Amino acid sequence: MSRTLIVSNRLPTKGQRTAEGFTFQPSEGSLATGLGSVYQADGNVWVGWPGLSVEEPAEQAQVTEQLRQDSMAPVFLTEDEIRDFYEGFSNSTLWPTFHYFSQYATYEQAHWEAYVAVNEKFCRAVLELAGPEDTVWVHDYQLLLLPEMLRQQRPEATIGFFLHIPFPSYELVRVLPWGAQLLRGMLGADLIGFHTFGYMHHFLSAVSQLLGLPSHNGQVETRTRTVLADAFPMGIDYGRYAEAAASEAARQHARTYRQALGHTRIVLSIDRLDYSKGIAQRLRAFELLLQRYPEWRGRVSLLMLVVPSRDQVAQYAALKEEIDELVGRINAQYSNIAWNPIHYFYRSFPPGELAALYRLADVALVTPVRDGMNLVAKEFIASKTDQRGVLILSERAGAAQELADALLINPTDTGQLVEALHEALHMPVEEQQTRMAALQALVQQYDVFAWTRLFLDRLTYSKIKQQTLATD
Ligand code: GDG
16 A cells, blocks of 8 residues: 655654653644644654754654654754754755845855755655655755655655745746756656745746756656646645634633723734744834824734744844844834834744734734745634734735735835735725635635645646556
8 A cells, every 4th residue: 555755854743852751742833734634644654853852862762652653753863964954054045045035045065965965864764664656745945855866766656845935036046056956856756836836937947947958838858757847825724723713712812912902903913033024124114104194103003923933043133133123113112101003022822822813903914025825814814704804915925826805015115015004904894804705715715635635636646647658
């Protein structure tokens, strides 16, 4: 019987070292939810780094055994690998380049070598578990070389690859000293998925210009095989967000927040700390709103959640300082005893409180300068069970390709952002509901379970087609 292996940098678990040993809790990300039914099915497994440093062989054996019971197989990374492969090549070379922040990218040969070595390590881990006929679904930018490494060892395997971040224009890829190797790595897959057609076209153009391989209808002909590229916009577990927002617990939390905030309108902003998310630009736009439209002073507050992330990378620490300063300056200038323009939290909230914030917010301000998809936009939509609320969304988030009924803005155009905020705060309830109903229909239909199914069905189909062509 053939099995399916999911492979990603991180396993869908949060681990902790305690005095008694290790404890593991499931993590609630959308990927984990969407793929839950796949990797927990008979014989299937999720391969990845467990998120903590475990160097002792006896401890590694213990962790491996614990995770095996939850259908997971750990790949252990050393401190040096975390520094050079993860913080180095993945987050200081690929992440900035793929998000059009080339000026932040570093090009270190040692980081590249660690990237190759860790991809090889993942390859060995998968080969230990996978048979020749198995399906392997590899995820994201940390593992771009893995599909081809697997293909070399398992020519018959069915291999899928999905990229969760944007694929940039060829002009960005050609700046990378290792661009061609990365593309060849991805082409080891049978099916390569992106959030949008735009990313897919960028990939095909890079493959044509850097490798000289033309494509037709998303199909690339390599010397030996046909590789298919396509768009699969990722969704969320719609039902879970809708239920959480309607729950008694969320109602209670929302009531407490409302009492504390008084009658002010609420604009919500939720992100991981990242320069791609446009957080500083958003703060400047909010400041300009208060300047340009003084009637909103005392009547609207920005609730800004920033989840700590990658603080070992220099730009993230600098961005944190910039945000702290902006919030301090705006609050110092505009607040009064009864009202604060910005409520800023630099920490992660439990899911129940997040649901209450989605429920409470009048406006969600989702304005990344680049974002593969952006699931926060979709979670806000699913949480609006009374269909009131307005989504302001950057046209440079992958989600904008689907969510045409949001107020779409260019995040670098501060003036446009201010006008969108003003419009959203004034929007009549009927218009809010018409827009929200259309958005909900879409997000509900293409949820994360549909996404998983579409990708895996397409992968099976493309493999069958290839085999038929080969035997014809
Ligand atoms: C990458 C791509 C793509 C946020 N704050 C809290 C919290 N969150 C959760 C949100 C949401 C997730 O984190 C963030 O997802 P995004 O999609 O917005 O962004 P990335 O983390 O950058 O993800 C992105 C995604 O992959 C999937 O392909 O959409 O473009 O960059 O689910 O709810 N969760 C909790 N507390 C918080 O304070 N519990």
